Amino acid sequence: MTGPTAPVSPSTEPESTAGWAPTPALGRAVLLAGLLLVAGVLLGRVDLVVLAAPFALGTAYALRRRPTTLPQVWITAGDDAPLVEGGEVSAAVSVGNPDAVDYDLVVVRSRVSPWLRITRAGFAGADPAADAAPADATPAAGTPTAGTPAGSRRSAADRPFVTSVPAAEVVDLELAGRALRWGRHPVGPAGARVATAGGLLVSRAVLTEPVGVRVYPRTEPFEAVEAMPRAAGLVGAHHSRRPGEGGELAGVRIFAPGDRLRRVDWRVSLRARQLHVAATLSDRDAEVVVLLDVLAEAGRSGGVNGSASVLDTTVRATAAIAEHYLHRGDRVSLVEYGPGARRLRAAAGRRQYLTVLEWLLDVRADASQHEPYDQVFGPQQLSSDALVVVLTPLLDERSAQMLARLARSGRFVVAVDTLPANLTPPKDRGWAEVAYRLWRLDRETMIGQLREHGVPVVRWAGAGSLDQVLRDVARLATAPRVGSR
Template sequence: MTTPIRPAVPPVHRDRPAPEPDVPAPDWAPTRALGRAVLLTGVLLVGAVLLGRVDLVVLAAPLAVGTAYSLRRRPARLPAVSVAAEDGVLVEGGPVRASVAVGNPGDVDYDLALLRVGGSPWLRFDRVGFATGAAEPPLELADRPFLATVSAGTEIDLDLAGRTRRWGRHRIGPAGARVAACDGLLVSRPVGGAASAVRVYPATEPFEAVEAMPRAAGLVGGHRSRRPGEGGELAGVRVFAPGDRLRRIDWRVSLRARQLHVAATLSDRDAEVVLLLDVLNEAGRSGGVDGSASVLDTTVRAAAAIAEHYLHRGDRVSMLEYGLAARRLRPATGRRQYLTVLEWLLDVEPDSAAHEISDQAFGPHLLSSDALVVVFTPLLDDRSAEMLARLARSGRFVIAIDTLPEAGPPDRRDPWAAVAQRLWRLDRENTLGQLREHGVPVVTWAGSGSLDLVLRDVARLATAPRVGR
């Protein structure tokens, strides 16, 4: 039995009409005013012929002459719309400026230009207006259109000035415009301008950690290590050995012991700090830089502050996301790494993956054994607690920062709301207790000095003697 060959082109049904190609809209279309003028002129002329009345011709003459005079020069080119944002570093709560330009490339004046501008709700513009007109009161860009006249061969700018309200990648635009010409008898089709993207960096809260790192493993840096070497921390006095520098000789001890002794120091080394962001859950409502902070707001701002602090001290900082994407930023030092960290934080988004995260994409083998791992997590998912316990069991120095905002009072209208909230708090306290048993301290982010006590305890555990089997 042979298999029928299927035609490569589907058959065309004769009873079904073929789809018509899309016809582009005309650049300029007549308005209702032109239709009314032509209709009224025709009615008056027809009435004058049928009724034999000259006065109707006299009434129709001004309409016909005025319409012909307005249409003597028709525009041939559409308006040009563009959106431009001011270059520079934008920070939460800082100023932002932009402009929307409407140009008339033709030789016919535009009687009226109607402009609409979209934009991100996290950009609040306090002053909006054309350069040749009065400014508007504070408003959202999408609330109402803006009107202006544009002469032939000129361009008019709509100036936007305001402030940023939240970190992230935002856009100003797109913008759309329609213009009317020939005394309002012709109107153009809508012309759009592409949106302009702006990057708003998070506002870093002041952070300072005065305690030493638990383990410094680099060659040079600003932290005291446990290894002897050239540094500023005194480790003791020992007998002079070949290769010691003469300026290290302690003459008081040498004269008393009648043998040369030198002051031994500990080497100053750098450390690696891994900032791990838990993006499995987003909770709370973000109110911008002046309002309440959500989980992601606290996570991004705290991570930027800690990264700035340790990079300023010469340490190596790397970033890692705990989510389905598992984005990672390699460890590096310097100002360039700080700018890279800020760019990396702009793309942080909630990633509520329902399945287990593979250990191949994220696991302790990806982290250095000497690194200090700072985890930003709301602890709303059991997988987050398991990840923290797994890191602690692998021998890493782990610190968890609780980014969950404070819960409000329960609804008094619901008699079971208080009971449910109490049960939730008990379950959360149980999770925190289990993490402390695994050696994972959990602290709440409070700006400067949030990690001093925790780093002190972790440093003591790192220097404590370990019992071997």
């Protein structure tokens, strides 16, 4: 999560009356006092002059000290701790009074992303019943209308809040709730308007820029078998077929120059009356390329505890796969199959995992009429030894063609179906339902053709989704190949 932003500059106008305007109450007080005085003088009635005196004196007393600067507004978004879907989010909209005059009334309102369910909002130490405000006392900041999650309800931050701010002090409007979905969600913009001098002067609306809150995807516990098609690195957790320093026993052989003494098998040596050493297989790390198909989106996102769209499944599955293989010491890289062709280079370690989470926050579905294959898989951009895990809903024919081309190029490809299982047919009249069933049949035919081309297609189901597929791919990679003379 990001830290506080700098306070908004009050104004660039002269400090005398910049940003402050008289209220209708001031106009009515001046008009009434003036009419009574003029009528008293013209009619010679002292009682009218006496009646006008309280209005004139009260207005003059209220305006004896007028503000010279506008209020300052800024947003603070929680702390620096990583925030995951379903976690508690906190933010504060601060209103500062840099003037020497008290602010009698401050109306604050902030826009909040619909994916941040704000359930508690109020000023620190204030009575919650005092936070109500009339509907017409609203600053220039609206409520979100687009991107509202399914089944959403009105947020506690959608209404204006009222307080007072003494001179040279700051009041915080605290917002607390839950983060419903991964991504970069804005808190703000926030606005405030101030009334002072007994309600006779009001400031213009002071706005501040929004602050982004980073919400990482929640990863389900994911495990996969150790079988990898081919290990290319020098160190790692996967056993290769090459002899070397490792933990997998390959057999026992006679001691040779260069063998280490700690490898001597004393039991066999005593029986054979000749030194024997334990031969091991070397350990290798593998490179895993996770390819995200972002050509199309389907389904509706319901947040962390609701239904999952294609992007939700894709992002959460990518985070789980990356966490698993990076924890084992493998190298992981990410690639987007789309017009943007974003790419994250292969690396290992916890820093790479944090980089993966940051990279996933910017995943967006982006349709394109052009074939992005050559843009994504350029020369020397994809290792021939890497395991390519393709997360795709198979909604676009170009996705199936991409998988077939990868398989024909000799790479080890596993396709993970991210289409929601509970995708409902359209409710339109006519042939919509029949067309949906025909599309489903055509898609199943496409998946069958991919399997005939040697591309295993498996539906994402969390832990164990790829076990059998990885075993089959590893078995095919180590099987002898028939060559032609």
